Amino acid sequence: QVHLVESGGGLVQAGDSLRLSCVFSGRTFSPNTMGWFRQAPGREREFLAASIWSGAVTIYADSVKGRFTISRNNSKNTVYLQINSLKPEDTAVYSCAARYASGGSNMMTARFYEYWGQGTQVTVSS
Numbered sequence: 001q002v003h004l005v006e007s008g009g010g011l012v013q014a015g016d017s018l019r020l021s022c023v024f025s026g027r028t029f030s031p032n033t034m035g036w037f038r039q040a041p042g043r044e045r046e047f048l049a050a051s052i053w054s055g056a057v058t059i060y061a062d063s064v065k066g067r068f069t070i071s072r073n074n075s076k077n078t079v080y081l082q083i084n085s086l087k088p089e090d091t092a093v094y095s096c097a098a099r100y101a102s103g104g105s106n107m108m109t110a111r112f113y114e115y116w117g118q119g120t121q122v123t124v125s126s
Contacts, residue, residue: 002026002115004096009120012086016124020081022096022117031098031115033107034072034079038092038122046092047108051079059107086124093119 008020024031035050049060049070058070072079079096097113104112 002098002100004098004115004117006094006096006117006120009094009122011123011125014087014124014126016086017082017084018086018122020083020094020096020120020122022079022081024077024079024096024098024115027100029100030072030074030077031100032102033099033104033112034070035097035099035107035113036068036070036079036081036094037097037110038090038094039119040089040092043092045095045110047110048094049081050107052107061108083122086122088124088126090122091124093121095119 003025006022033052036048037045039045047061048064051058051070051072055072067084069082096117098115099113
């Protein structure tokens with residue numbers, strides 16, 4: 001059974017940085033694609049970034065380019081999301097997602113992913 005567990009969230013001040021981690025387990029091989037999403041209260045889930053297999057290919061939502069960086073270490077079964085210059089509007093629950101199957105349509109959509117973590121809360125005070 002696949003499990004994804006996020007960590008690294010918390011209460012921070014505007015301008016701070018955070019590195020979120022997501023550890024995946026349950027298979028003998030790494031997911032083909034890993035993604036990060038966030039959801040703020042009253043808002044829809046928002047795609048942030050995705051990393052394909054070895055991390056050689058990454059994509060970002062336009063809204064976070066330059067501030068967010070996704071990386072992964074398959075030997076540690078972990079994907080990371082580095083967030084710099086945090087803003088109050090970054091306050092949300094951040095979740096990682098995994099897709100083991102190859103192919104698929106749009107990795108910027110939630111439906112593309114097969115497994116999800118429970119999320120970690122990030123709260124940014126002004």
